[in-house]
Amino acid sequence: MEISGRVISVLPEQSGEGRNGPWRKQDYIVETGGQFPRKVCVTVWGDKIEQFAIREGEEVTFSVNVESREFNQRWYTDVKAWKVEKGAGEGGAASRTPDQFMNTPPPQDAPPPSDDQIPPLDQEDDLPF
Numbered sequence: 001m002e003i004s005g006r007v008i009s010v011l012p013e014q015s016g017e018g019r020n021g022p023w024r025k026q027d028y029i030v031e032t033g034g035q036f037p038r039k040v041c042v043t044v045w046g047d048k049i050e051q052f053a054i055r056e057g058e059e060v061t062f063s064v065n066v067e068s069r070e071f072n073q074r075w076y077t078d079v080k081a082w083k084v085e086k087g088a089g090e091g092g093a094a095s096r097t098p099d100q101f102m103n104t105p106p107p108q109d110a111p112p113p114s115d116d117q118i119p120p121l122d123q124e125d126d127l128p129f
Contacts, residue, residue: 061084
């Protein structure tokens with residue numbers, strides 16, 4: 001699954017000691033684009049924090065795994081990033097709205113339509129609406 005958008009907040013790094021040894025994680029708040037933007041908290045674990053080097057204001061696409069777990073009869077959901085593409089949030093297909101697809105110019109190698117392919121405006125069609 002992919003989530004694309006702009007990083008609006010970088011939360012402080014958290015660390016601790018578990019039964020498998022020390023752990024580190026950092027959360028990022030990402031705002032998706034479109035007519036109804038959403039805010040999503042994405043977590044990066046361990047050495048990937050430095051590898052991805054995500055900064056506030058960057059446009060990114062996160063490849064994530066979504067997982068829920070139960071603790072004391074309550075459910076918690078994690079959105080864990082395993083891959084990050086920077087700059088893809090702005091122009092990537094995953095974050096484009098339908099309006100952006102409709103307003104995209106045709107490819108340069110496409111020939112313009114010929115006159116016999118375009119019906120005249122005064123010609124009446126047989127559509128019922």
